Amino acid sequence: MSDRFELYLTCPKGLEGLLAEEARGLGLEEVREHTSAIRGSADMETAYRLCLWSRLGNRVLLVLKRFNMKNADDLYDGVHEVEWQDHLQASGSLAVEFSGHGSGIDNTHFGALKVKDAIVDKLRTRDGERPSVDKLNPDLRVHLRLDRGEAILSLDLSGHSLHQRGYRLQQGAAPLKENLAAAVLIRAGWPRIAADGGALADPMCGVGTFLVEAAMIAADIAPNLKRERWGFSAWLGHVPALWRKLHDEAQARAQAGLARPPLWIRGYEADPRLIQPGRNNVERAGLSDWVKIYQGEVGSFEPRPDQNQKGLVICNPPYGERLGDEASLLYLYQNLGERLRQSCLNWEAAVFTGAPDLGKRMGIRSHKQYAFWNGALPCKLLLIKVQPDQFVTGERRQPERDAQGSEGQRSPAAVASEPARLSEGGQMFANRLQKNLKQLGKWAKREQVSCYRLYDADMPEYALAIDLYQDWVHVQEYAAPRSIDPEKAQARLFDALAAIPQALGIDQSRVVVKRRERQSGTRQYERQSTQGQFLEVSEGGVKLLVNLTDYLDTGLFLDHRPMRMRIQREAAGKRFLNLFCYTATASVHAAKGGARSTTSVDLSRTYLDWARRNLSLNGFSDKNRLEQGDVMAWLQACRDEFDLIFIDPPTFSNSKRMEGVFDVQRDHVELLDLAVARLAPGGVLYFSNNFRKFQLDERLAERYAVEEISAQTLDPDFARNTRIHRAWRIQAR
Known part of the structure; x- marks a missing residue:
């Protein structure tokens, strides 16, 4: 085998540019970007280094052969020609992954079967011994990608996907994959902040993925240092001495990193059920001295590092899949914006969201936005410098003068103690609610009625029915006619939801939202929640x-x-x-x-x-x-x-x-x-x-x-x- 190889590194969609940069830094040459992958050329040492150190990749594929194929027979012949005895023993096991279609291959299962047959037939001994198939832990993982009539045949050096670092056995409801979390941290500037001794806080940390990935970056720990089994472990082309040298180097770097004074890295999570799983993940990663997780609500979030150092606030708020999530999510984002303004002045913030419309509701401007994908869900990363000139406060205000007559910034507390500023439409809506409350409130008191309808699409553009049930608010959104742009309807709903607690003086947690579609049959009586x-x-x-x-x-x-x-x-x-x-x-x-x-x-x-x-x-x-x-x-x-x-x-x-x-x-x-x-x-x-x-x-x-x-x-x-x-x-x- 030659000393240089063609390598393919796969990654989540949208991370190609970041991965190309990382791979160049680890020694990959002639780097080119593809969809969800990059390729380049490297020696064996670089291939191993990419396996060990890539925070962003999923797989490291070493290309054995490229060949053109017109049909299934060409596929079989092309694979059969490879000297498989250099890679796998006849008594070994293999797994085949096949992607792409065309050239007479209409499904990946059939393609994988052809590849497997060619390898097994090549290695079958005189007495009939042949490799077996083991999909979980094979000695060799073979990958064939069919792209416009060209077959690219590779060995998978990584084994299980590189995002599986091994520390995260317990997951929350919607965990970010580890390599996506690392990509978000890198985009948010965490390597720079960490190098300057900055702090990191996650106010909605779930099971702590951002925290662990951040600590591994800061402490110079190779993300896959603890992995015991690799795709190359039983490969006959494996060079154990070279791998041991690289692994020992990484081990020494990790020990040196962990010996430094730990950075202040803290996570807070409202759901008590996630605290222990999060702490377990931190412990498995060997980072208990660096990362601490506490129970805490977003509404009371306030990072207080020991030396008052500033740093990065990072989080991935929930996106909301269920009926009625709009209200709680809107208030969550508003609370987050409020806490950033109030408690994180001069920090940087990174909000990774699958609901960018809600991101706009934080009342604080992002200076940069990046598009990402979380699986099939398009997401945005909003980067924010938490400074008074980023705060969105309706009209521009003149700076106030302090007692000495100099122009001073308003104190952060003064900025934050004001409720979130409503949009013009939101303010009109709030005024209508207060007017109705004044009129109907007197009648309700007189008649001893504790629940009544306060508003019923009085303003056609705010098509809601709002009922008061003592100190709870029940909001039903009428389905917008098809002629209304759904984004406009959503924006108006958010305006209205922002106005309700302020106009009625009711706690945000007591606003319940439902959507009324035009009902068919008995759908109106179906259970929505439990x-x-x-x-x-x-x-x-x-x-x-x-x-x-x-x-x-x-x-x-x-x-x-x-x-x-x-x-x-x-x-x-x-x-x-x-x-x-x-x-x-x-x-x-x-x-x-x-x-x-x-x-x-x-x-x-x-x-x-x-x-x-x-x-x-x-x-x-x-x-x-x-x-x-x-x-x-x-x-x-x-x-x-x-x-x-x-x-x-x-x-x-x-x-x-x-x-x-x-x-x-x-x-x-x-x-x-x-x-x-x-x-x-x-x-x-x-x-x-x-x-x-x-x-x-x-x-x-x-x-x-x-x-x-x-x-x-x-x-x-x-x-x-x-x-x-x-x-x-x-x-x-």
């Missing part, structure tokens, strides 16, 4: 349980408050029936009003359990029946009489436990005929629904006394949205 957090609210002298986080609806339809109060007033001594009862709030009101009995029917066991809790919370139990069943079937089988009936059906319903699909427009005549048949003489039925296009069948007025009472069933908090529901009072003639 926090199981119930809040007790009061209305008209009864206590009710709401759940703001787990479902799209909260368990209490606020627009039906006047209807529930009417039922409470009219229920004394009556037998009350509540159909499609949901969480049976109307039944609780009927019981409170002195109903002789209540019967509540619904198909959902979840909501009936909730109904049971609502009733027992108010001390009602024995006279209140809860029936699980399809309402139509239940009515057909029922022979009881009732004096007061309330029906508020969904627009559509299609449960697994129900025959067919209920459609309120199509089925309301049959539903009302069945229900009126159960009315006692003189009894009253209240019917309402919230289907916008609903038309009550005219024939019903011929059979029954029907009076529309929609206007009388709306409180001031729904005065702007008179189409929220329609309601009728019906009696037998």
Whole structure:
């Protein structure tokens, strides 16, 4: 074999330029960049050095041969011609990785099989001994890349991917790969800061990947120093003496690095479950003297290095995948910006984010941005110099004069104690909320209502419904029409979310956000989350349980408050029936009003359990029946009489436990005929629904006394949205 080889180094997409720079520094020559890879030429010593020292690469591939191929036979022949006995014993094991397609190879499995067959056939001995396949720890890893009719056949010197340093056995929810973390640190200028004795802090450190990689860079530790098994360990071309020399050198450098006074490197993590796994990772990396991890919230983050040295604040905030994450993430980024302004003046900061729109909400300018990929997710690295002139504060302010009359910077505390500045739109929105709060707050206090609708798309560009539940805010975002640019809609949502806590004086952690798509079937009742957090609210002298986080609806339809109060007033001594009862709030009101009995029917066991809790919370139990069943079937089988009936059906319903699909427009005549048949003489039925296009069948007025009472069933908090529901009072003639 010649003394020089062609090498390919693979890496995550977007790191090619950084890897090329690193590889040149480690001795690779004639370096060229490709997508997710670089190539160049090197001797064996450089190949080993790249394996040991590359912080950014995934694999180091040593090219054995390049050849053109038109079909699978050419592939077999080209691989078969290699002198495989120089690389692997017949009793050894191998694994083949194949990438690319074309030239008659339509899937990678077939390509890999052809390569394996060629190697095995070449090495098969007279008595039939041949290499076996071992995908986990083979003696030899062979890689073939097919690129526009050219086959590039290589040996993988790395073995397992180089990002697997061996210290990270326990991972958090969405860990950054070690080589991506190293790349972010390098881009953020950490090698320069570390060389000057600077500090590093990560306010959301997860299991500590940034911290460990930063300490390894600062202490001059080769990232793969502790790796015991390599792709070349059992390769017949391996030169153990050369490898030992390089490994000993790296060992000596690490010992010298660790003997220096450690830099101040600290991580803080809000989730207590990640603290121990993070500390375990640090310990496995041998860096317990350099890196410390503590439990701490972003909202109280304040780095305090021992010698007051400045340095780098680095973090990878969560991106948010679930419904309702927008609010908590927006406030997280706002808090982060606030803490940087307040506690990190003259530090540098690097925020690695998969949600660049949220990055803009920190109220602090980045002076540089880099594009990265985290797997398939496009990300941005925002680099910030934390200085007063980077703070985004609406209009430009004149520098204030201190007592001596000289122009002084405002103290950082003065800058930070102001709440985040709202955009012009955000400020208008805040003003509207405060105006509504002033008007409706007085009414709510007078009526002893503790939860009500504060805002309902009053300003069309802020298409939200905002409900107050005591000191919680429940926000529903209406899906924007297709004509609206989604980025604009997202920006307005963020403006509104930024305004809510300030305008209402409510803690950010008590804002819950949901998105209302146009519903199909029973999707509105599907579970969104599993926090199981119930809040007790009061209305008209009864206590009710709401759940703001787990479902799209909260368990209490606020627009039906006047209807529930009417039922409470009219229920004394009556037998009350509540159909499609949901969480049976109307039944609780009927019981409170002195109903002789209540019967509540619904198909959902979840909501009936909730109904049971609502009733027992108010001390009602024995006279209140809860029936699980399809309402139509239940009515057909029922022979009881009732004096007061309330029906508020969904627009559509299609449960697994129900025959067919209920459609309120199509089925309301049959539903009302069945229900009126159960009315006692003189009894009253209240019917309402919230289907916008609903038309009550005219024939019903011929059979029954029907009076529309929609206007009388709306409180001031729904005065702007008179189409929220329609309601009728019906009696037998």
